[in-house]
Amino acid sequence: MVEDKRLHKIPGHNDVKWDNRNADKFRGDVKETGIGFMGWDYDTATEQFKVYLHYDQLYYWKYAEVSKLGKGFVDGEFWGTQCPKCGDKFFPPRVNCWNLNCNLARSVWTELRQEGVVHTFTVAGWSGKSSLKRLPFVLAYVIVDGCKTAIANELRGLDPWDAEFGMPVKVVWKPKNERQGTVTDWHFEPADDWKPGPMNPEKERIKELCQPVIEWVKTMK
Ligand SMILES: [Zn+2]
Numbered sequence: 001m002v003e004d005k006r007l008h009k010i011p012g013h014n015d016v017k018w019d020n021r022n023a024d025k026f027r028g029d030v031k032e033t034g035i036g037f038m039g040w041d042y043d044t045a046t047e048q049f050k051v052y053l054h055y056d057q058l059y060y061w062k063y064a065e066v067s068k069l070g071k072g073f074v075d076g077e078f079w080g081t082q083c084p085k086c087g088d089k090f091f092p093p094r095v096n097c098w099n100l101n102c103n104l105a106r107s108v109w110t111e112l113r114q115e116g117v118v119h120t121f122t123v124a125g126w127s128g129k130s131s132l133k134r135l136p137f138v139l140a141y142v143i144v145d146g147c148k149t150a151i152a153n154e155l156r157g158l159d160p161w162d163a164e165f166g167m168p169v170k171v172v173w174k175p176k177n178e179r180q181g182t183v184t185d186w187h188f189e190p191a192d193d194w195k196p197g198p199m200n201p202e203k204e205r206i207k208e209l210c211q212p213v214i215e216w217v218k219t220m221k
Contacts, residue, residue, distance in 0.1 A: 023060075026052035040181045042071050051181050063181075065095050068109050070181035076173050078114050080147055081107035091147040098148075114171035115191065116144035123160040123206055125213045133220055136213045138163045142188055157189035161206040162196035169194075 026038040038052040041060075049067035052060045063070040069092070072079040080091035085102045091112055096104040121140035124131075131137070138160050141150040155163060156172075168191035179185040199207075 023052070023058065026054075026058060026060075037180050040070070040074060042067075042074075047071075049181060066093055069093055072111075073183070073185040074176075074179050074181045076176065076179075078112040078144060078171070079109050080112045080144070082110040083107050089145065089147045090149045091144045092149055092151055094149065112145040112147070114144070116142040116147075116169055116188070118155065118163065118165055118167045118169060119143050119150045120165065121155060121163050123163070123210065125209065133217060135217050136160050136210045140169070140188060142169055151183070153183055154187045155189070156187050158196065159207075160210055161203045164197060167191075167194055 026041070036054040038054050038058065041050045041052065042048070043050075047067055049063040049070040050060045051063075051070065052058060068079045078091065079093065080089050081093040081095065082089045083097035083099065083102055083105050084107070085105045086097060086099050088097060088099055089110060089112070090097075090107065093109075094107060097107055119141045121138050123136050123138055125136050127135055127137075138155040138158070139152060140155040140163065141152050142155075143150050155169060169188040170191050171186050172189050173179070173186045174184075
């Protein structure tokens with residue numbers, strides 16, 4: 001018998017008794033070519049979260065050990081993990097602590113405050129088709145609630161050249177019925193008490209780089 005060397009058993013078909021009749025309600029009738037989001041499913045008994053996609057046929061992925069993260073997004077909650085030994089918190093979550101002194105201690109779930117600070121950012125002057133009309137926009141890595149990992153998402157609600165390292169941000173959610181259990185369910189915006197700093201040479205430089213993009217977007221139908 002092959003020894004299972006996994007630190008944690010990841011629930012598979014044989015371990016989690018999904019009610020597969022649920023899949024029927026996600027099959028739908030997809031006519032267009034490409035990926036279609038069909039819905040999410042959560043098994044309360046096993047705390048397992050799944051997302052269904054349609055790409056010519058029905059697919060799903062299981063969140064397995066990080067099910068609480070995906071289900072939390074649907075519910076408007078941020079769930080990170082915390083090491084019971086050193087207290088470090090992680091968001092995105094880590095199942096095991098990465099602090100070498102903790103010997104891969106298994107972390108526990110903890111609900112986080114939905115606020116953070118910008119660790120680093122970039123101003124996007126080009127994007128995938130679905131986001132072209134919103135150019136130029138800011139993509140930021142944010143440290144949420146003092147965690148030791150940073151999570152990437154869009155930072156809206158400011159002029160791109162006003163983004164700053166270390167600026168405080170809050171979380172803004174999509175309406176509940178539009179959430180898909182993914183990071184696109186929410187975005188960052190500046191914290192309510194944040195005011196942009198005065199213009200400086202670096203901000204002027206970024207503003208100048210943004211102008212052709214802003215003009216180009218105006219020409220888009
Ligand atoms: Zn630790």
